[in-house]
Amino acid sequence: MVTLVNAYREISGKIDQRSYWLAQIQTLTTALQKERSARIEVEEQFHQLTGRAEALGRLSKRLNGQLEVQTVLATLCQISVETFHVPTAFVTRFDEQCHLLHPAYSFGLGAQELSNLTPTPISRFVDYPDLSEPIIFSRPEQDGRPFPYPEFLPGRRTLTLVCAAMVQEGSLFGIFHLVAFNPSRQFKAGELDLLQAFASYGTAFLSKARLFEQVRTGRNRLQHLSQQLLEVQEMERRHLARELHDEIGQTLTSLKTILELIPKEGGPQEHNDQLTQAGSLVQQLLCQVRELALDLRPALLDDLGLLPALHVQFERYTSQTNIEVNFAESGIDRRFSPEIETAAYRIVQEGLTNAARYAEVDRLTVRLRADGETFLVQIEDAGIGFDPQLALSSSATNGLSGMQERALLLGGYLVIESQLGKGTRLTAELPLTAPIERRLNDRIDPAV
């Protein structure tokens, strides 16, 4: 009996144990299932976030370095169409003055369809000005939200339009739209977040591009003005030089002839001396006027071209400064455009003047070379040299920046190579056809 009781006890104890373990297993399974679903959720979130990060990364990689408003818009629309798997994306630009949205760019829409989109009052976006989250409009209309572009693709009976505001520093640039034709296409919260992020990214790049465009326009205008200024200056000088040489020069020549024609015999000696003196004064004046005309702008440069004008320049230079000019050229015995001839002439002139003032040399070398593509000007001396950075920043009196300006305005460059004690070499290259590629920060190179 005792054995039976013992056996029963043993068995029931085991049964208890089993149900205990069963319950334990049950609990564990439930916990595991919970954990599993939580993990799936996290994984999903992770995927979503990764996808979002990847999409944003793709967008910013493609937008990076784009500096034109139109290409930024194009990239934004294209990447959105790929990312959100929709047929079309487009942007309307906000006009603050008349509160209208103008079609600006579209991807997946024909130009015709985009231009059919008439300017739309911003008031149709009911939530304006609080457009912090994307709004969904659909056709046929739901939630009593009137479709904001009634004339948009009138043939389409079902249409979903997701709009995200493009806001930069509190001001509205425009509205970015995704369009879906499939009525079953639903936009989830995560997608809407991503869309808003796309719109913000795009806007940031757009404002950069807009700034750049403003700067570029300003710079172009400035360059144009500088070029015009130089041209006007040359025109004035040409005019003055001609006036001096031709008109005043002719008059002085006539005066000289008249003085020479006055009979010197018979009159008092005193008068004769005065006449001779007047004659030599007129002669002196004539020389001064001619020199002045040459200084301003030699008629030779316009009449005969660069090479003869340079020969005269070198001749005068040597006689005035005692610096010998060693001249080598190739291909420049022909006519070039007036801009090239003037720039080359002035760069050489400026280079010679600088050498005479600062280099302390008795000879220097000028090299000119033209081929089909470029016109090269080089002035080199073995004088005392200078620090190019210092010379460029110190003052405008040395003319270096003016020379650079001339070369740059014509799409060329001027390299200043100089070192204390090691001489100076100025090399300018002016394009005869297409602009020359050269790094801006590399214009100044200390000689090594």
Added chain:
Amino acid sequence: MTVSILLCDDHTILRVGLRALLSAEPDFLVVGEACDGLEAVELAERLKPLVVVLDVMMPGLNGLEAARQIKQRCPNAYIVFLSMHAREAYVVEALKKGAHAYVLKDSQASDLVKAVREVLAGHRYLSPPLSERSLQAYLRKIHTKTLDVYETLTGREREVLHLTAEGHSSSEIGARLGISPRTVEIHRANMMRKLGIHSQTAVVRYAFQRGLLPLEI
């Protein structure tokens, strides 16, 4: 024999004076007058004068260019230039265009007649103070050396040339010179454009020929 002359100058008063001066010579006949370069070329072709007296500077087509065209169309015509420019540079250009005489406007009036007669006799004529000697002196002075293209390279371009010829890559050269590889490539492109060479092999060949590279490596 009558010497037919075409007179071209844009100053009417001067033309009247010159016509009077030339017509005073019994054997000279002024057959036409032109007041700009284009008209000069037209009339020369139509009238076939023996002598064309031409102002160097005229509006429209200048005298130098007109002379060139006249020489093309009437190779036998003698060209006598009238000029207010006493610089040899003008004279040289005028002679290059086929002129036979160069007469300064502020020389004596008889100088033009003298010039025409000299030219007809087969001589070149230059108004004093111009002379064959001053011309020769000028030509000697403007004689230029031929250009060595290597010398037109900037210091950087020379360095890039040397290092490229030695076989270094853009990044190596950039590291050596402390500039970016992209900048090295721009220097190399400019250097090759200036030298007129188009390949890496050509750079090496050029460097050898110039003696920039030692013969054994």
